Amino acid sequence: MISAPIGFGIIGAGMISSFHAQAMERLEGARLVGVASRSKEKARALAEKHGVFATDDPAELLARPGLDVVCITTPSGAHLEPALAAIRAGKHVVIEKPIEITTARVDQILAAA
DSSP: OOSSOEEEEEEOOSHHHHHHHHHHHHSTTEEEEEEEOSSHHHHHHHHHHHTOEEESOHHHHHTSTTOOEEEEOSOTTOOHHHHHHHHHTTOEEEEOSSSOSSHHHHHHHHHHO
């Protein structure tokens, strides 16, 4: 039994992020905390649809109370930096495939985790 909902955040507000947000709404014991995107407008649109916090600064999302897991839904090749930031902030990370575009970048994520 889950005593408190697991708080999720999304970094990257492109097309696939909406699917992640919808999945969180349907998942018992999960709740969406907020969205970060380079595009403040895209972050705001997704966040307003789900009634959560929006920012264009991933660090601001990572500092939100109740955030446990971060879904990285940025474009392929742009997963490394937000993944490392989330890992350094002590968050669990779910990365949209592919995890990264080179073995060296994947290895950096794995070493950090």
